[in-house]
Amino acid sequence: MVKWSDFERATIQDIFSKISYDVVGSAALSRCLIVYPWTQRYFGSFGNLYNAAAITTNPKVAAHGKVIMAGLEKAVKNMDDIKTTYKDLSVLHSEKLQVDPDNFNLLGDCLTIVVAGQMGAAFTPEVQGAFQKFLAVVVASLRKQYY
Amino acid sequence: MSLSAKDKATVKAFWAKISSNGEAIGADALSRMLVVYPQTKTYFSHWKDMSPGSAPVKKHGATVMAGVADAVAKIDNLTSGLLSLSELHAFTLRVDPANFKILAHNILVVLASSFPKDFTPEVHVAMDKFLAAVALALSEKYR
Numbered sequence: 285m286v287k288w289s290d291f292e293r294a295t296i297q298d299i300f301s302k303i304s305y306d307v308v309g310s311a312a313l314s315r316c317l318i319v320y321p322w323t324q325r326y327f328g329s330f331g332n333l334y335n336a337a338a339i340t341t342n343p344k345v346a347a348h349g350k351v352i353m354a355g356l357e358k359a360v361k362n363m364d365d366i367k368t369t370y371k372d373l374s375v376l377h378s379e380k381l382q383v384d385p386d387n388f389n390l391l392g393d394c395l396t397i398v399v400a401g402q403m404g405a406a407f408t409p410e411v412q413g414a415f416q417k418f419l420a421v422v423v424a425s426l427r428k429q430y431y
Numbered sequence: 432m433s434l435s436a437k438d439k440a441t442v443k444a445f446w447a448k449i450s451s452n453g454e455a456i457g458a459d460a461l462s463r464m465l466v467v468y469p470q471t472k473t474y475f476s477h478w479k480d481m482s483p484g485s486a487p488v489k490k491h492g493a494t495v496m497a498g499v500a501d502a503v504a505k506i507d508n509l510t511s512g513l514l515s516l517s518e519l520h521a522f523t524l525r526v527d528p529a530n531f532k533i534l535a536h537n538i539l540v541v542l543a544s545s546f547p548k549d550f551t552p553e554v555h556v557a558m559d560k561f562l563a564a565v566a567l568a569l570s571e572k573y574r
Contacts, residue, residue, distance in 0.1 A: 318552040319559055336552050393536060397555065400540045401547040409466035409483050412540060416467055 286421050288363055295414040299399060300360045308398050309349025314340045315394040316387075323387055352391075359422050366425045374429035385427045392419040434557075434564055439506050441557035446503045448549060449542070453500060456541050457492030458484065463537040471530055495534070502565045509568035521572040528573060531566035538562060 288296075316323050318336045327333065330344040339345055355373060362369040377383045396416060400407045407415075434442075449456065462483035464471050478487040498516060505512025520526050539558060542550045550558075 315552050315555060319556040340552065393539075396536075397539055397543040397550075400544040401550065404544050404547065407540075407544050409463040412463055413467040 285364070286366070291410070292414040292417060293363060295411050296360060296363065296418050299403070299411070299415060300357065303399060303402055305350060305353035305357075306346070308395070308402065309351075309353035310340075310346040311349070311398045311401075312391065312395040313345055313349040313352060314342075315398065316391045317345065319394065320387075320390045323390060326381065326383055326387075356422065359418070359425070363418075366421050367428055370422070370425040371429060374426050377426055378430040385423070385430060388423040388426055392416075392423060395419065432560060432563065434506065434560055438557040438560055441554055442503060442506060442561045445549065445554050445558065446500070449546060450500060450503075452545065453496040454489070454493040456538070456545065457494070457496030457499075458489045459492070459541045459545070460534065460537040461488050461492040461495065463540060464534050467537070468533050471533060474524070474526060474530075499538075499562075499565065502561075502568070506561070509564055510571055513565065513568040514571070517569050517572040520569050521574075528566065528570045531569060532563075535559070535562035535566060 314336075317327070317333060317339050324333050327344075327348075330342060330348075332338040332342060333345075358369050358373075359366045377385075396412070396419065399415060400412070403411070465475070465481050465488070466483060472481055475481055475487070475491075478485075480487060482488070498513075501516075502509060502513060539555065539562070542558065543555075
């Protein structure tokens with residue numbers, strides 16, 4: 285069981301209530317595909333990913349960014365048992381999508397950077413700590429069903 | 432994953448924009464590292480105060496960013512340019528090189544939060560590659 289302090293709980297709820305899922309999801313996935321281009325291996329059906337401009341304007345990338353944010357929202361709403369909440373998602377990523385779980389950390393880093401850009405000075409070191417702890421729990425839960 | 436001519440140009444142009452804030456960036460990045468990755472505090476147990484924005488953190492943040500500025504100037508040959516810094520980290524400080532990645536991440540977070548309009552995905556990838564190259568050069572003398 286993950287223990288969340290009051291500050292961590294409040295911070296995660298606050299961040300996710302304030303950010304635009306459309307903007308953040310799309311920006312984070314775009315950055316992941318641009319900064320870590322090998323991640324493009326999982327998106328062969330997305331069409332034009334040839335350069336940064338193509339990626340940031342690709343409608344399939346934007347749509348998938350929203351899917352990712354919807355997945356994260358499940359964790360935000362079930363912070364006390366993300367592991368169980370993510371059981372099916374973990375099986376999906378392992379068995380069907382066959383994503384190398386190290387990629388979860390890459391997307392996580394991009395999410396952190398995008399949220400930092402959105403929140404500016406409000407993204408204090410303590411807020412960053414809470415956000416990264418949340419992402420670490422999400423990643424661990426997504427890894428859980430891999431074998 | 433070596434730096435292309437475009438990467439180097441992007442890094443130099445971005446650095447020119449932000450370098451006057453070097454000390455503040457360094458202090459912020461170091462503060463974040465100590466808070467978000469508490470295991471890094473083990474290298475600074477000799478400081479009276481490791482809290483964000485404290486005097487030792489500010490001073491050391493400035494030192495670190497001066498090193499990064501030096502690396503920008505020596506971007507065409509980081510390995511030879513950062514040789515003495517590598518010796519310092521390898522033989523005297525003995526910082527586990529895994530921590531270079533941690534500090535690099537926090538520098539990127541500071542850049543994103545302080546310069547959201549300038550820290551585009553293109554700048555992000557160039558800076559990420561650059562900081563990784565710096566980390567590699569710093570690791571040169573370890574073994």
